[in-house]
Amino acid sequence: MVLLVLxxxxxxxxxxxxxxxxxxxxxxxxxxxxxxSREPKSSIPLDLVKEVSKFLVNRDGKLGREIGEL
Structure with missing residues (x-):
């Protein structure tokens, strides 16, 4: 599992x-x-962050694209 620091x-x-x-x-x-449920709370699986990014690209554009480039 890949974790991304928030x-x-x-x-x-x-x-x-x-x-x-x-x-x-x-x-x-x-x-x-x-x-x-997770400790430390400063990390989250990359697949969930990508899901958020995809949603924000469709909704807002810029912020989602920046996150999607990670």
């Missing part, structure tokens, strides 16, 4: 996605579960 920009993007009613409910639940 920068403030990525953390902000994740919380935007979690709060959006348009974000995939399954991915939202995985994110919430992972954030509640």
């Amino acid at each position: 920068t403030e920009r990525i953390r902000h993007a994740i919380f935007q996605a979690i709060q959006s009613p348009d974000f995939d409910e399954s991915a939202k639940q995985r994110l919430k579960t992972y954030l509640k």
Whole structure:
């Protein structure tokens, strides 16, 4: 499993996605579960970050593209 250290920009993007009613409910639940159960809380699986990135590219453009380039 690849873990990505959360920068403030990525953390902000994740919380935007979690709060959006348009974000995939399954991915939202995985994110919430992972954030509640993992230590340290500063890392998250890369596949979930890519899901957030894809969502934000479709919705907002710039921030999602920046994260997607990681």
